[in-house]
Amino acid sequence: MKQKKVIGIDFGGTKIKVAVIAEDGKIHGEEILLPTESNRPAKKIVATMQTGILKAVSSAGLKINDLDGIGIGSPGPLDLKNGIILDTPNLPTMKNFPLKKEISNLFNLPVALNNDGNCFVLGEAYFGAAKNASSVCGVTLGTGFGCGIVFDKKIYIGTTGTAAEVWCSPYADLNFEEYGSGRTLVRLYRQKTSDKLDSKEIFHLAQKDNSQAIDTFLEFGKNLGRILAIMVNLLDPDVFVIGGSISNAWEFFKTPLLENLNQNINDEPRAHIRVQPALLGDNSGLLGAAALLFS
Known part of the structure; x- marks a missing residue:
């Protein structure tokens, strides 16, 4: 055929x-x-x-x-x-x-x-990190905080077409985007050092074992894990895919993300949820x- x-x-x-x-x-x-x-x-x-x-x-x-x-x-x-x-x-x-x-x-x-x-999520569901999964959620972490939901290889868009537009959802004193994007890293690092660097520069410092940059990613991962827990408890996906430019620094925030995710989700999803970075890159x-x- x-x-x-x-x-x-x-x-x-x-x-x-x-x-x-x-x-x-x-x-x-x-x-x-x-x-x-x-x-x-x-x-x-x-x-x-x-x-x-x-x-x-x-x-x-x-x-x-x-x-x-x-x-x-x-x-x-x-x-x-x-x-x-x-x-x-x-x-x-x-x-x-x-x-x-x-x-x-x-x-x-x-x-x-x-x-x-x-x-982004549909691509990973068809050809990437979640190609064998029936339910997939994903976030793109860059300048902003994007999200998508795919069930059985079809995008879930909701009644008005705005399902997964969760960036503005309240979290702590701000919202998901202010705790789960490149702006978060800039803000956290500046609070620690008074230096205003972009997220790529902070990543490069972390690669050089700069303790303040590493601490910035640890705090970022903690908050992101709690944000994803809200979404996992609601949607119960097989796979949660992490993409966007910030996902290049996955190894620096993976551990606190997974720890805080697992601490805040139910037993059943904790036993099967798979969280991993996107496989298809750009x-x-x-x-x-x-x-x-x-x-």
Whole structure:
């Protein structure tokens, strides 16, 4: 049986990544990376996306009519029913823009659009750390705190399409995002040293055995473990996947995360829950966008 081949697009405020992807997760041809230049008019951004699609198809030795569709992972919030980007800070010129319709009209192909956090988890559920699991939850830890939920290889979006938008949920004196993102590391390290470094610099210091940087990650892991415990008690997933740029420092916060998670969840999930970093690296969202057409 012939495998489906689709275009996957990881669409962000900084860059647009495009590739032809088959149902087995194999990338055909080149991954095309283009700058978003997000302050340009929306139509110009769409033209860049169109260029990326044509380049990806050409590099795979295919034609547009060889493809079965186009999947796009985009920052939210989104109107998923109508395929519209709503009011996204990273894409200021695309407010209320009908991206799904625009791309579908350009190529006369089915187009699927979903939140980039959801696409991250779907990619890992199909091809990565959770490919044998029936229920998966995941978080992306970077500038912000993204989350997604996948049951039986399908994204759970809830009644209004905003399921898993937990970043604003209250935790301690702030919220999930303020205790589970790169900003958390910056704040914690500054409290210890009065130095304002970014999360990557703090990671590099931890790799050099800097005690204050290591303590920062230990405290980060403690709070993140408690945050994930709330989600595990609610959703009871088989696998919890940790992604985003902060996951590169997994070894520095894994132990306190797991300790605090296990201390705060019920006996049954404690016995079976698997927590691990993403396996697909920067391509989780790209592959997940493609998998929107497979699920």
